[in-house]
Amino acid sequence: MKTKLHFLILTLAALAAAFTGCRKEAQAETYYAPSEVTLQAPQLDPSDLSVTLTAVYNGDETGIASAEFQVTDIATGNKSSYPADRMEKGAATVKIAKLEKDHDYRYNFVIVTPGQNHIQAAEDGYCSLHVPYDFVFMTQTTETAKILNIAFKGSAALVRSMALYLISSEGQEVTDVPQIIVHDGLVKALFRLSDWPGELYQCRLDMTLYDGSALSSQTENFSTFPMPETLMQLPVAFSADGEWTLTATYDGDDKTVLKAAVRIFNKAGELVETLTAACADRQAVAVSKGHDYGKYSWDCKLDLVDGSTLEAGPLSFTYAKPREFATLDAPYAALVEAGISTADAEGPFNFTYQGYDWEVSYLRARTDKGYLINGSSRKGYLCNVTPFPKGIKTVYINLTQSDRILSNYEFYAKVNAADEWTLVQGEQPDKKIFSLDLSDGNWHFFKFQSKGLKEIRLSGFAVEYFTEDPIDY
Numbered sequence: 001m002k003t004k005l006h007f008l009i010l011t012l013a014a015l016a017a018a019f020t021g022c023r024k025e026a027q028a029e030t031y032y033a034p035s036e037v038t039l040q041a042p043q044l045d046p047s048d049l050s051v052t053l054t055a056v057y058n059g060d061e062t063g064i065a066s067a068e069f070q071v072t073d074i075a076t077g078n079k080s081s082y083p084a085d086r087m088e089k090g091a092a093t094v095k096i097a098k099l100e101k102d103h104d105y106r107y108n109f110v111i112v113t114p115g116q117n118h119i120q121a122a123e124d125g126y127c128s129l130h131v132p133y134d135f136v137f138m139t140q141t142t143e144t145a146k147i148l149n150i151a152f153k154g155s156a157a158l159v160r161s162m163a164l165y166l167i168s169s170e171g172q173e174v175t176d177v178p179q180i181i182v183h184d185g186l187v188k189a190l191f192r193l194s195d196w197p198g199e200l201y202q203c204r205l206d207m208t209l210y211d212g213s214a215l216s217s218q219t220e221n222f223s224t225f226p227m228p229e230t231l232m233q234l235p236v237a238f239s240a241d242g243e244w245t246l247t248a249t250y251d252g253d254d255k256t257v258l259k260a261a262v263r264i265f266n267k268a269g270e271l272v273e274t275l276t277a278a279c280a281d282r283q284a285v286a287v288s289k290g291h292d293y294g295k296y297s298w299d300c301k302l303d304l305v306d307g308s309t310l311e312a313g314p315l316s317f318t319y320a321k322p323r324e325f326a327t328l329d330a331p332y333a334a335l336v337e338a339g340i341s342t343a344d345a346e347g348p349f350n351f352t353y354q355g356y357d358w359e360v361s362y363l364r365a366r367t368d369k370g371y372l373i374n375g376s377s378r379k380g381y382l383c384n385v386t387p388f389p390k391g392i393k394t395v396y397i398n399l400t401q402s403d404r405i406l407s408n409y410e411f412y413a414k415v416n417a418a419d420e421w422t423l424v425q426g427e428q429p430d431k432k433i434f435s436l437d438l439s440d441g442n443w444h445f446f447k448f449q450s451k452g453l454k455e456i457r458l459s460g461f462a463v464e465y466f467t468e469d470p471i472d473y
Contacts, residue, residue: 033063033113039125042107044157046210050097051127053082055109056090057119065114069094071107071127084109104128104153130154131209135217141226141252146196148222150187150205159215160208164189166222167202174201191224198225198253200306221306228252228282228302231312236298238319242290246275248300248312249283259303260284265314267295267473293321294473324467325393328354331460332372336365344375350385357385362450363458371400376455387417387444390466395436395446400457402431408454411436412447421447442470 040054053069069082069092084092092109099105106124113119132154140147148164156162162182166174181188187205203222207215228250237245246262260277262284275286277300284300299313330353338353341364348359362380366373374380395411406428412421413436426436436446446463450456 031062031114032059033115033117034059034111034119037109037111037119037121039107039109039121039123042125042127044127044129044155046158048097049099049101049129050095051099051129052093052095053107053109053125053127054091054093055121057092057109057111058090060090061087063113065112065116067092067109067111069096069107069109071096071099071105072124073100074104074106076103099127099129102130104130128153128155129158131158131215132156132207132217135205137203137220137222139222139227139229141229144193146191146193146224146226148189148191148203150217152185152187152217154185156182156185158210160210160212162187162205162207165204165206165216169200193224193226196224198223200225221308223256223304223306225256225305226251226253227256227304227306227308228310231284231300231302231310233298233300233312233315236317236319238290244288244290244319246277246286246288246298246300247283248277250302250310251282254279254282256305257284257302258305260286261301261303262286263299263301264288264291265297265299266291269297272296291319293319293471295319318473320473321471323390323393323470325464326467328356328463328465329460330354330462331398332365332370332458335372335460336367340365340372342367344378355386356388359383359385369457372458372460374450374456374458377452379450379452381447381449382461383412383447384445384463385417388463388465389444390469391442391444392438392446393464393466394439395448395464396462397434397448398459398461399432399434400459404431404434404454404456406434408451409434409456410449410451412449413438413441413443414445415441415443417445 034057043052105127111119132152134153136151138149164177178189204219205217234247257279262275264273277284277286297314297316302310339351362378411426
């Protein structure tokens with residue numbers, strides 16, 4: 001009995017030891033693997049042109065099988081790998097002293113987990129050992145100031161000092177130049193318009209480099225006038241006698257525009273006309289005697305007082321022959337005669353007028369008053385069921401009241417009967433008229449609908465419909 005009990009105790013002890021060992025082994029394999037990497041800005045030491053790269057990550061070092069910084073020379077495409085000098089508490093750093101002067105690099109930090117997953121930053125970092133180059137001058141005008149922006153490539157860390165150098169139009173150096181701010185490859189200087197009346201200057205950025213040598217950007221024209229910075233083309237307007245009016249709007253002061261030119265191109269992209277535009281009230285306007293029907297495009301260019309230009313386009317447009325159309329007029333009395341309901345009933349009610357089937361809901365004829373009415377709480381509508389085969393040009397809803405607001409109602413349109421209705425923007429050209437312009441598309445159905453917010457009274461409606469197909473230019 002002692003022998004069996006002794007054997008049982010030994011067996012249980014062995015099983016317990018085995019279980020404990022498995023648990024310890026399982027615990028040893030448990031780790032918190034990184035899943036995110038973020039790159040910090042590189043730190044450049046001008047004294048020896050060494051670069052310190054830093055990456056931070058979540059997880060801990062037990063979840064990292066290997067890790068390295070991968071650096072690529074942008075010019076040559078050569079790639080190099082550098083293990084971190086230090087990795088602890090979710091941060092890795094390496095100091096690299098072997099990079100080439102005047103070269104630009106991109107880099108990332110790549111982690112390989114014990115499960116062979118590769119983790120790195122979503123975007124590469126950028127590091128430059130190149131002194132500033134490729135300077136681009138830009139301006140921004142606010143209500144009270146003119147902001148000069150100078151963007152550049154390369155590293156500002158290789159520059160001991162920067163300053164703006166301005167020469168007035170009389171050739172005199174300006175001494176009270178605003179202080180500049182340098183951040184992330186961009187130099188900013190703010191000129192308050194109250195202190196800087198409109199004038200044209202020669203401007204450049206002067207620098208003293210890390211080794212004491214001097215470097216300057218190219219010289220550019222800079223004006224403290226409120227110069228145009230945006231140029232927007234408006235739709236081309238066509239007159240009854242065939243003239244085209246081409247208009248582009250701009251911000252800034254008219255007197256800063258020396259010249260404005262408009263070019264017109266045909267469908268093949270060939271230049272057909274160049275026009276000088278007149279500038280006034282922040283608009284450049286050119287008038288053409290017109291050309292044949294067809295597809296065209298146009299652009300606009302402003303020459304400014306500082307020697308720069310502002311351009312917009314090309315913008316495409318079609319000069320189309322007006323399509324023939326007819327009008328279906330549906331006044332109140334004719335609709336009553338056609339059988340429109342006098343009952344205020346929910347749901348579609350159909351009637352036929354002028355050979356077209358129509359559908360209404362909560363829109364009825366009030367014979368004692370002489371108008372069609374849709375109650376203020378009723379979401380009623382009017383639409384055609386029979387399509388207009390060549391398309392609809394314009395719809396007019398004629399009101400008996402002058403205090404109705406279009407925003408309380410909606411217009412819809414569609415091409416085919418099976419299509420979903422498309423919400424389209426209506427207009428109110430008169431206090432007693434709502435209109436819907438559908439001439440820009442081949443729409444065959446329209447719908448006028450109440451939102452159930454305000455009553456509406458109609459004296460009738462009218463539909464202008466095309467009687468010929470559109471021409472494909």
